Amino acid sequence: MYPLKFRPILKERLWGGEKLGSVLGKSIESDSTGESWELSAVAGDVSVIENGPLRGTSLQTLINTEKEALLGKSVYSRFGTEFPILIKFIDAKKDLSIQLHPNDELAKKRHNSFGKTEMWYVMDADTNAELIVGFNKNVSQEEYAQSLENDTLLNLLNYEKVKEGDTFFINTGKIHAIGAGVLLAEIQQTSDITYRVFDFNRRDKNGNLRELHTDQALDAIDYEQKDDFKVAYPQMENVVxxxxxxxxxxxxxxxxxxxxxxxxxxxxxxxxxxxxxxxxxxxxxxxxxxxxxxxxxxxxxxxxxxxxxxxxxxxxxxxx
The missing domain is CATH 2.60.120.10 (Jelly Rolls)
Known part of the structure; x- marks a missing residue:
């Protein structure tokens, strides 16, 4: 098999914009396109090959027929025919909701799914654009719950100004959000399980508040302040x-x-x-x-x- 390219799966989002088209050249159809799923085997959103003799074949079909030849023996022995990675580009014209993802154990128990560990690589950022990653101090579960009631959660969160090339590792349980003006590549476990805990009291196009997962998130959150998310990496030319x-x-x-x-x-x-x-x-x-x-x-x-x-x-x- 040759190197395989796939058709982007474009997603409109309340917070999306136009950079997937203007910066990355995607064929977007609206000015609120928030995500381009580049490589996915998530049910209902499975990528389709767009180059070569296998053009038109879905990723899942190819996995089911080629198995180890496509995945590698060790990957196939670990995951079977479940593709373990999801690749996206995300354009946040507006702030994303404050959210977190459960670990494998909790996700398996509640959703029969993988957890969701992910990383971000910033590809474009407006001046003063920022991300939310973790808390700015150690927080108790009681203090966190009280902040939701008082609408003061934002006072507990850690803000990071970003520029092109900045990279962040978001382990499960870490509260986070992509801020307005950030375009990034996201690499994650194959999972679409997200606990949304605050959405700036925004309403969708039908005037409805989006669903929050307040109770589910309580025992999934890491309440400790940690400085383990910014990735420092070498940038030497023509080497790994x-x-x-x-x-x-x-x-x-x-x-x-x-x-x-x-x-x-x-x-x-x-x-x-x-x-x-x-x-x-x-x-x-x-x-x-x-x-x-x-x-x-x-x-x-x-x-x-x-x-x-x-x-x-x-x-x-x-x-x-």
């Missing part, structure tokens, strides 16, 4: 720069100014490449695909080598 290594995914950063070759015969995992700037051609034994800023490609686990051909690109490399 490690970013995140967690039980659910590993992410590396490449800044390419020339072609490089990688022997991946020992990896035993599919590889996802996300182009966050410039353009790069990705070549394996069976073919090639070119991606530019805002595009993603999946390299099958059976691949033995990868050539990354570019005169200028920044890419994220994701494996299990």
């Amino acid at each position: 720069n490690p970013m995140v290594d967690c039980p659910y995914f590993k992410t590396n950063f490449f800044e390419l100014t020339e072609n490089i070759e990688q022997d991946i015969s020992e990896r035993d995992s599919f590889i996802i490449y996300i182009c966050v700037d410039g353009a790069v051609e990705i070549v394996n034994e069976n073919g090639a695909a070119t991606i530019q800023k805002g595009e993603t490609v999946l390299v099958p686990g059976s691949s033995k080598r990868i050539d990354l051909k570019s005169t200028g690109a920044k890419i994220l490399e994701v494996t299990i």
Whole structure:
């Protein structure tokens, strides 16, 4: 199998904007497009291949037929035919709701789902744009609950101003929100389980308040103040720069100014490449695909080598 590109799955959101079109070149149809799901096996939102002989085949169909050849033996033995990663681009024209995600144990018990550990790579940010990540002090469950009643939750939260290239690791239980003016790439466990705890009292287009998950969130939140979310990573040219290594995914950063070759015969995992700037051609034994800023490609686990051909690109490399 050759490097596979997929059709974006575009999502309108209350807080969405136009940057997925203006910055990333997506064919958006509204000025409130909040998400582009780039690689997904979530039921009801399964990605479809858009290049080569397999064009029109769904990711799930290919997983079911190719199994280890697509996923890699170790990934298939761990997850079976459930694809473990979800890749999105998110454009927040307005603030997203304050939210968090349950861990694997809680998600399995309540939703028969994976938990949701994720990371963000900021691709574009307006002046003074910021994220909310965690609390600004240690908070008790009682103090947190009282802040919801008093409408003072925002006073307890930690705000981080951001710029292009900033990277954040959001482990389960950490309260967080993407702020207005931020466009980012999100890498996460395959899960759509989110506990929304505050939404700025906004109403949807029908005048309704959005559902909150106040009670479910109480025993899922990490109430400690922690400084474990900002990812410091090297940015040397034309070499692997490690970013995140967690039980659910590993992410590396490449800044390419020339072609490089990688022997991946020992990896035993599919590889996802996300182009966050410039353009790069990705070549394996069976073919090639070119991606530019805002595009993603999946390299099958059976691949033995990868050539990354570019005169200028920044890419994220994701494996299990």
